[in-house]
Amino acid sequence: MRARPGALQVGSFRGVPIRVHVSLLVALPLLALSFGGALQQAAETADVPPGALSGHPWAWGLAVAVGLFLSVLLHEMAHTLYALRHGGEVHGITLMIVGGVSELAEVPKRPRDEAVMALVGPLTSLGLAAFLGALTWLVHGLGMFQVQFALFTLAMLNAVLGGFNLLPAFPMDGGRIVRAALTPRLGLLRATRVAAGLGRMFAVLFGVWGLVTLNPFTLVVAFFVLMGAEGESRQVRMKALLERVNVEALMTPRMVGVDLDLSMQDAHWALRHEHVSMLPVTSAGRPVGRVTWAAAQAVPEAQRGGYVVRDAMEDGVVADLREDGWAALRRMAEARVPMAAVVDEEGLLAGTLDWNDIQRGMARAEEAERQRSGPGWPRERTA
Template sequence: MRARPGTLQVGSFRGVPIRVHFSLLVALPLLALSFSAALQQAAETADVPPGALGGHSWAWGLAVAVGLFVSVLLHEMAHTFYALRHGGEVHGITLMIVGGVSELAEVPKRPRDEAMMALVGPLTSLGLAAVLGVVTWLVHGLGLFQVQFALFTLAMLNAVLGVFNLLPAFPMDGGRIVRAALTPRLGMVRATKVAAALGRVFAVAFGVWGVVSLNPFTLVVAFFVLMGAEGEARQVRMKALLEQVRVEALMTPRMVGVDLDLSMQDAHWALRREHVGMLPVTSSGRPIGYVTWAAVQAVPESQRGGYMVRDAMEDGAVAELSEDGWTALRRMAEARVPLVAVVDEEGLLAGTLDWNDLQRGLSRAEEAERERSRTGWPRERTA
């Protein structure tokens, strides 16, 4: 599986890649500095005498920051474990500047399943907080001040993480629970709009608090909450529209690609003739990959005649004429390719579908939806 841009894979869980976003490298020292500045106050809250911790405050701040993201990782692993146990597919877990995300192949179709999958993360965090809180109570009075402080801090971090994610707004888990509760009555799109609107309200509240308290990290959280709410709303609307349109109506018809055994000079002329930046590579009329203008340009003009398409092509994805646009878009995203080759019933090339085709299809679907609204047709069936 290709690495996602801006991330570094650091491990895996049940075959699911665990990645760290580069923004986390910026967040860790900032969080460490913030925690170190409040270390003495935190020690007093944990009932640890002044000076009993030892070590540099910045080192403790870094340890707390790392503990926070380990807690986030356990939270996301709970989501992933539940999804995998119930037949779901997870493409990865990514830790970012404001937390983590489990990348699902698809939102569960039953609202109840989505609610349960969203709930296991906060419950895991709150469960860890409870267990760590009990252990903290057990070691209290034994003079193990460093252990007591570490346990108390991790308990508090997990408690905050659990409560924060239960806020009833996107992109937090509570927003997914709200959507799952509303979907049977409102349908997926309208339920998502409600949860996303709540997300915007919380984003504004975080932003105002960040300005009042002069806390830049809270402002960053506000920004990511707002972007997450907007992104979720856009994705669900796009899904609802594209599921109504077949690939055949979206694609650019194309019966001929670039044959596997042709030279890069032939690919150069084919791309120029079609006025496109990429074309599918075919073998006996069946698509097996694609070749790009950039790959052609990377070969010196004098050498293109002796350099074969098979040496420069990239792996591609395939969609069928009868499939819907959302399925094709998912295949494109999962394979991380800029286009999919569309095949007929016999597996022969029938066309190509790229983001421009999908955008045009979305525009037509939105216009059709507006027309249905004017004529009184229902826009969405509730589950």
């Protein structure tokens, strides 16, 4: 739902930011060394004579590593393009150490749409593999060994990328296809549990294989697959809980904020008195932004009386008393704001909502569901 921490924006596609995670910057040299060390074996596989490749093996390794992540980018752009053409909202594409992720505002509501959107990525990769493989066949025997090797390697990378993402487990695309197929019968929550369980199983298999072969990259893949499966399962579970709870039941009641025309000295005192890192800024009782402890601290103590809150306030997020907690959390995450001001029917401040409120509300809702449902919680109506 939001930009991942540790990611740097390097471009955009149809208005969608393209980011590179710092893990990728660490992975590229390691992949270059790995590919460079296996260059001779790779050349033999591509039917390129020994010594026909000019240049340092590590340079070839780096080129192959960059080619892999360009292939991942095309894979993710296919997901993004499908989502945008079907009315979806994508907040960004992030390239990471084990691939990429398209950050959707929301999972498609129809299982069929999720399945097709998941499928277009691997089909794009496999299509590229077939196209590059055909070009490799065309240049074979022409003595263009550098081109032949590059085309063959990129074809193999895309074939592996497409096949890997079709594994029927989260966080790969195949896991989303499995969930989409099971959702009409099991419901979204239980279908996610099955796909996440398959993801954990594959993570264990990757981990065992990495230990047996002493391959650190396979161990890293196992770790990220496990984290992806856990994260997807946790998010869907959170969504299922919060959609049933109104913001009013989650929020911290608060009738008074920091008035727009108060001094920063007053804001500093209010933040200290409330023991919070931020408070809503109000005008005539209506929230218009937020003021943070960091902003108050940034003004020298001797000068706080000469600055008013409107000079230092930041944009905020507003939530309605009657809307569900998931909708409010999504809006906070998309705006990258850790607190929402809650308003009543007249638009007046009624409370605040932050992550601590959400965690406490989820714990209460979870306990209530357990007591109502008994063993086997949570139960979900099938479609």
